[in-house]
Amino acid sequence: MSNASSSRPFPVLVTGGCGYIGSHAVLALRDAGWPVVVIDNLTTGFAWAIPDDVPLEEGDVGDAARVSEVLAKHGIGAIMHFAGSIIVPESVENPLKYYRNNTANSRTLIECAVTAGVKHFIFSSTAATYGIPAVVPVKEDSPKLPINPYGMSKLMTEIMLADTAAAHPINYCALRYFNVAGADPEGRTGQSTAGATHLIKVAVEAALGKRASVAVFGTDYDTPDGTGVRDYIHVSDLANAHVLALDKLVEEPTKSHIMNAGYSNGFSVQQVLDAVDRVTNMKLDRKIEGRRAGDPDALIADNARIKATLPWQPRFEDLDVIVTHALAWERKLSELRK
Numbered sequence: 001m002s003n004a005s006s007s008r009p010f011p012v013l014v015t016g017g018c019g020y021i022g023s024h025a026v027l028a029l030r031d032a033g034w035p036v037v038v039i040d041n042l043t044t045g046f047a048w049a050i051p052d053d054v055p056l057e058e059g060d061v062g063d064a065a066r067v068s069e070v071l072a073k074h075g076i077g078a079i080m081h082f083a084g085s086i087i088v089p090e091s092v093e094n095p096l097k098y099y100r101n102n103t104a105n106s107r108t109l110i111e112c113a114v115t116a117g118v119k120h121f122i123f124s125s126t127a128a129t130y131g132i133p134a135v136v137p138v139k140e141d142s143p144k145l146p147i148n149p150y151g152m153s154k155l156m157t158e159i160m161l162a163d164t165a166a167a168h169p170i171n172y173c174a175l176r177y178f179n180v181a182g183a184d185p186e187g188r189t190g191q192s193t194a195g196a197t198h199l200i201k202v203a204v205e206a207a208l209g210k211r212a213s214v215a216v217f218g219t220d221y222d223t224p225d226g227t228g229v230r231d232y233i234h235v236s237d238l239a240n241a242h243v244l245a246l247d248k249l250v251e252e253p254t255k256s257h258i259m260n261a262g263y264s265n266g267f268s269v270q271q272v273l274d275a276v277d278r279v280t281n282m283k284l285d286r287k288i289e290g291r292r293a294g295d296p297d298a299l300i301a302d303n304a305r306i307k308a309t310l311p312w313q314p315r316f317e318d319l320d321v322i323v324t325h326a327l328a329w330e331r332k333l334s335e336l337r338k
Helices: 020-031 065-074 088-093 095-118 149-167 198-206 235-251 267-282 302-310 317-336
Strands: 011-017 036-040 056-057 078-081 121-124 173-176 179-181 213-215 231-232 257-261 285-288
Touching: 011 020, 011 065, 020 036, 020 078, 020 235, 036 065, 056 065, 056 121, 065 095, 078 095, 078 235, 088 095, 088 149, 095 121, 095 149, 121 149, 121 235, 149 173, 173 235, 179 198, 179 235, 198 213, 198 267, 198 317, 213 267, 231 317, 235 257, 257 302, 267 317
Parallel strands: 011 036, 011 078, 036 056, 078 121, 121 173, 173 257, 179 231, 213 285
Antiparallel strands: none
């Protein structure tokens, strides 16, 4: 938590704030003393995922008139942009949806921000911008070679932000997420989307009997146990990184940043499922299937830059803790839906 409360005179607009990561960012901003407003079209988000006293403006970030109205109404000084589509296989099947929701809509939002005089913009980017990296852990200056429309749609938005910041009085931070998992430790929000594809979400659903088994896609990767290795970051640590990034943008208004958001530590699919077995004291049914197209052997963040730039101290850097919080939220979600 930052103590720069004197530099928090303006509200922050969180796009997609009723979604998984966005709702955690809303909580982190409030916990740090920032006034928050949410805009969400509620296609995949849930109004109950944010506190009752946070203003919720229903609308689409691609609707310039609506966005401009919200920015003016609340005197917004910064935007955290989470709204968008995130399912990689779907992006391959329906690329134009992703270029609309992630790229074209972001362009509209950025233009509205510039017109309204918004000074700071934080963007939810992704490690998918790297494609299949030649070197792991992957650094921010590694080649950006996305292998699917999802990664490309996010990279295009990063490029738009860089060009806009060079031409207008706005600075930005793009955080490239690795595998986000877990849930708010206090049980206030979590991953709630039906049919989610995140491994830990799928595994805890299976542990609670909501799925019969967990698919393991490929066991012939160049990794210690043959299954894909990923860098899992707790969603609350990620949300905290956004708040610290905002503090940094306010502190240095002429500087922009691109940073990986991960722990620089990888776990294989089998290790994640082992952790779920440990936490639940049961054995998941694992179904071995073929590789999915485009899955790298390993994708791990080099997080030296974010550690050097922000006073970011992860609090939940433990796979069993991540699983425990995800499981607790999944149980709560079962109650909410009764």
